[in-house]
Amino acid sequence: MDGTRTARLMDGTGLAGRITEDVAKTAADITLRTGTVPCLATVLVGEDPASVTYVRMKRARCRRAGIESRQVALPASVSTGALVDTITALSQDPGVHGILLQHPVGPHIDERAAFEAIAPEKDVDGVTMHSFAAMGFGLPGFASCTPGGIMRLLDEYDVDLAGKHAVVVGRSAILGKPAGMLLLGRDATVTYCHSHTADLSAIVREADVLVAAVGRPRFIAGADVKPGAVVIDAGYNPGNVGDVDFGTARERASLITPVPGGVGPMTIAVLLAQTVEAAARQLAVRS
Template identity: 80%
Template sequence: MSQARLMDGTALARRIVERTARRAAELTGRTGTAPCLATVLVGADPASVTYVRMKQNRCRTAGIVSRHVELPAETSTGELVAALRSLSQDPAVHGILLQHPVGEHVDERAAFEAIAPEKDVDGVTFASFATMSFGGPGFVSCTPGGILRLLDAYDVDLAGKRAVVVGRSAILGKPVGMLLLARDATVTYCHSRTRDLASVVREADVVVAAVGRPRLIKGEDVKPGAVVIDAGYNPGNVGDVDFDSAALRASLITPVPGGVGPMTIATLLEQTVDAAARQLGG
């Protein structure tokens, strides 16, 4: 049985960031203003701190100014909303990223909705989801957007294919399903209440695992020749797919790490420069 071909998100993301850096430099030279991404972190969750630091480093690589707003863990919904509205009104800030999670005591949806749609470069607001779903101009959710770019880079024709999305989160599962539907795939959403998950996954030409449960999808659940996108990330650099067994049946598969993750950040940076260009008239 042949081994699946790896979908190298690291290499593709590098090319996107290089192109984004050229666009940022051109925009800065023409307008005198560099694109600026504000990251907002509530508390000091170790994984979140690491993710934010990584995004700040990538911003520097791409010629994007990074402004970091760090709020204490006990920050209330009202205080977080006020901070996000302030950034939304600041003309020097072109994109805003609220790092997830924000704490169970905070109304995360209210916080997301405090971000101005034109600065929602992470694609988390109702406005962005609606615009994306109807194919309008706007910002896609970064991980789903990165997944579609990866599928395109490997010439995966989605038209008429059956796509199964395992997970229904507002910033990953639901939006990636809408993007796949827009490419004429037939989309099935699976979740914690799906009966006989394995039998549904076995019918998929394209599987997107985005549920946050390590090695949930086994090799025997994968249809021979399917494309497997593992958008999960669990402790120990483990995805939602049992990579070794799934790679024996899939035609294409993303590694963890090095698959979807780099594409998420590349999409974020690209959309930040897009936002800056629109706001600066470029």
């Protein structure tokens, strides 16, 4: 594409709204047929302002979608053992259908141990090793919400991934790694990049589909975006800035997610969708 064209924006806000409408219909049907309201339990450790705001946002979205939101607030000083016990109790509670552990949880806590206390059938945030393995093998389970949202965005805009070179910049356990596995499952050729990658710019320039998930503002320059590439910016940094230099990248990409309004809304929408799916499975509600 030439430099006079700008990329089409991938509207995550609009798609998330449509998904949430569908979730509300499904939740209402489950409630009508079983007398049970789908329930998402959110565990919040401490009072990190960003986490508190995010949890409040999720609770509001749950209300709009007809999902019960149960919040469990624990002090920042909670031990790993006490946190694991809390999550184990929620896993055993038949009135809870999905569990979300808001992270970060504090440096003194073994976050992985806490995640693994979530029963696989209630892991609607897709953070357990069981969920990752199921996703990698293409078996039933729940995807990590942000990567799952990315895939729904790609589907919404009819992005054919087969044979495409997808480059994922970032390798976190809940974003970069699962995003690459989901792309691989759609027959893309996947390259993972990270802080030790040599000549990152050269690899990024080869990407037909670029997923930026490194957590550094404007880390990827627009000049490094391959003309016509699809750019998914999963970063969110202070000042509403993503991991990609949006202004310059938009002059080269064919499709690009804005920040905000792209990947972010999709994360919560997928969380809600997977919560009602979990409730339907646990309550044996057939579609």
